[in-house]
Amino acid sequence: MTKPYIDTLEGAPEHLLINKESAFSVFGIIYRQLELWVKIVDNYGAVKCIDKTKEPTTVEYMDLFHDLVLFGYTKSCKSLLASRILIENIYQEDAQIILRSVYETYLSLNYVYRNPNTIEHFTKKSIGVSAGLLQHPTNKHGKKIKNQIINPDTNEVEAFGISIATLVSALPKNSEIKAHDIIYPYLCEHTHFNMISSGNYREPDHKKYTYINYHSYDQPIIIQEYIMLIFLDLIVNDIKLDSTELTDEIRLLNQIGKTELINHMNLMNLEDADKIFRQALIDRLKE
Numbered sequence: 001m002t003k004p005y006i007d008t009l010e011g012a013p014e015h016l017l018i019n020k021e022s023a024f025s026v027f028g029i030i031y032r033q034l035e036l037w038v039k040i041v042d043n044y045g046a047v048k049c050i051d052k053t054k055e056p057t058t059v060e061y062m063d064l065f066h067d068l069v070l071f072g073y074t075k076s077c078k079s080l081l082a083s084r085i086l087i088e089n090i091y092q093e094d095a096q097i098i099l100r101s102v103y104e105t106y107l108s109l110n111y112v113y114r115n116p117n118t119i120e121h122f123t124k125k126s127i128g129v130s131a132g133l134l135q136h137p138t139n140k141h142g143k144k145i146k147n148q149i150i151n152p153d154t155n156e157v158e159a160f161g162i163s164i165a166t167l168v169s170a171l172p173k174n175s176e177i178k179a180h181d182i183i184y185p186y187l188c189e190h191t192h193f194n195m196i197s198s199g200n201y202r203e204p205d206h207k208k209y210t211y212i213n214y215h216s217y218d219q220p221i222i223i224q225e226y227i228m229l230i231f232l233d234l235i236v237n238d239i240k241l242d243s244t245e246l247t248d249e250i251r252l253l254n255q256i257g258k259t260e261l262i263n264h265m266n267l268m269n270l271e272d273a274d275k276i277f278r279q280a281l282i283d284r285l286k287e
Contacts, residue, residue: 018218023217025263026261033225037076044241061119068122076231094190096186106231107171118162136149164184173287183226226281226284232250265281
């Protein structure tokens with residue numbers, strides 16, 4: 001029986017990994033940053049308002065926000081650890097599928113932080129629909145209208161769900177919005193089944209499909225580091241999660257990460273479209 005193909009960045013032929021030294025330098029920063037992510041979860045991951053061992057009480061907004069942030073942060077931490085393993089084994093497309101989920105979590109937390117009254121979309125409303133406590137209205141054909149719900153207290157129809165475009169509108173920097181417009185469609189290409197991404201599964205001469213591909217091996221390294229940097233900026237500088245003894249270490253490592261990532265991207269020999277992608281990320285990182 002033939003064993004499944006598995007290769008690693010460490011074991012791959014040197015000539016197949018372009019700019020290996022700088023890419024590995026960025027990947028090393030990812031390792032160090034993930035150690036801090038894990039520390040934050042371990043030290044500050046206490047549940048405040050969804051603790052089943054306590055009697056139900058009135059929920060304070062900041063406690064609910066804390067739980068939402070820690071849930072999103074912990075979920076992302078686990079996904080980033082998984083993505084790192086995929087990157088190490090050169091499953092770059094699959095790493096990027098996971099990174100899309102992390103990025104969307106970042107967009108959601110940023111949106112709620114800047115629009116506190118929308119927290120119910122991610123808590124009360126989504127849980128209510130899942131538990132069958134809230135219902136969708138139906139159209140004249142009896143089909144559920146999934147982007148609306150019926151408020152059981154008023155019997156009025158309310159909006160349900162927040163689009164990606166709305167989440168992006170809350171990003172604080174124009175450079176980050178420009179970066180999103182490039183990076184997000186790219187992540188979606190690998191998540192959904194379509195022929196746009198089929199080139200990643202063909203040999204260089206396009207004569208045969210293959211699951212072995214060293215091309216753009218560093219793409220998920222770049223994307224993961226970028227997402228981690230902007231995510232940590234939000235957590236440390238904006239939300240100010242209670243991690244004061246780690247703050248200085250995170251900020252220092254973030255600055256090193258930004259420098260190493262920009263250096264690596266500047267070494268890349270890119271086509272015009274990819275140059276726009278690189279510049280958008282660099283512009284955001286320099287702010």
